[in-house]
Amino acid sequence: MLLRIDDTDPARNVPGGEEELVGDLEWLGLEWDEGPVRQSERAGRHREAGAELGERFDGITLLRPDGTATYHLASVVDDIDFGITHIVRGFDHRPNEALHRRLFEALGATPPEFVHHGLILGECGKKLAKRAPGSTVASLRDAGIPGPAVRRYLDELGVPVHDVHYDLPRIRRLAIEAIESMSDQELADAADAPLEVVPALRGARDLNEARDYARAILTPPAPANVDARETLERFRELLERSNGNVDARALVRELKAVGGNLRALRLALTGQERGPELWTVIAALPRDETLRRIDAAL
Structure with missing residues (x-):
């Protein structure tokens, strides 16, 4: 696949536009075998073809007063030179097809296949x-x-x-x-987060939310006035009793069964009322850090 940058019209060129375009294509996972080829670097070839056809063709300007090629000429010449076999454009370009076919033929080339899609x-x-x-x-x-x-x-x-x-x-x-x-490593890389917090990111609706979840877990919350001392003390007791082998799901289930204030526990651990599933937060946090945050909220 060839990546071609159609940049013959200086008025439409935006500083940094090519870099943004290439970055967007790479982000989408698209790869090309050749290029980027810039039409602006092929001005000599375009003028050569324009001289062969004349500055105007079927009433359409092919070369501007400064000698640069218009869209119609540059596109057809480059399509010929690079062996383009299929041209896929929106319906709004359909009116140009007949002209481009005539240009191909006038330059001694067989027109490629044209496909026009809905907008x-x-x-x-x-x-x-x-x-x-x-x-x-x-x-x-x-x-x-x-x-x-x-x-x-x-x-x-x-x-x-x-x-x-x-x-x-x-x-x-x-x-x-x-x-x-995504695999754990892919999600960790995409969210700029360590692997240990990945389970907490699985419920995120987008990568920005995943990053927010990660920050909420990794960043100690500001001291909060959490009015649920009984829940926090019970949680602390269960966590200490686990001796480092925390079954976070079971721990949350036990607190819920006795009417524990899980919202208050989340506030104590993350400083937020909403976020990933609570058990994933507990599983992601080191035991000592979890205890430190609970003590700060008591």
């Missing part, structure tokens, strides 16, 4: 705007969506015959499944 629409029913929530790869990554979840969503879309509405809730559901399917 992704926003909530308003129009083409998805770049400012819409989750509309860019970078915004999905920043929202904590794992790359495999986005890949799976794109695989589900395939090459749509008709326009489709962007389904961000579906991507969020796929994010949960992607996190569940």
Whole structure:
């Protein structure tokens, strides 16, 4: 696969844009055999083809006054030179197909196969705007969506015959499944967390939440006024009795059976009212650190 950067229009080029594009593709797990090839570095070849055809073709400008190629000429010349066999673009590019076919033929080449797919629409029913929530790869990554979840969503879309509405809730559901399917090491790496806290991250809805869970476990909470002394003392007693062999699930079950205030226990251990399953927090914390946090809350 060839990665080509179509950058012949300086007005559309954004500083750092190529680096962001390459980073997005790598994050999605896409690999290419050749490139990136920049159209801006092939200006001489484009001018050569433009001279052969003339500055205008079928009433369409091929070369700008400064000698640089327009989109139509640069795309067709590079498609020919790099042996592109399939051109897949959105329906909004269909009007260009006839012109591009004629350009291929005028340059002595056989046109490749053209495929036009439906567009992704926003909530308003129009083409998805770049400012819409989750509309860019970078915004999905920043929202904590794992790359495999986005890949799976794109695989589900395939090459749509008709326009489709962007389904961000579906991507969020796929994010949960992607996190569940990660190995312990993969999840630890993705959440920048040590392996021992990974079980507590399994219920996270995205990687940002997984990182929040990890921080809540690893960062000692500020002293909290926890009004559940009986629960905390009972928990401390059970933990000390375990002699280092803590069955966290059983411990939580026992506290729950006697009406223990599990919300207060969570507050004492993490400083938060919500988070991962309580037993996973207890299992992830070293025994001495757990006791220290309980003592601080008593």
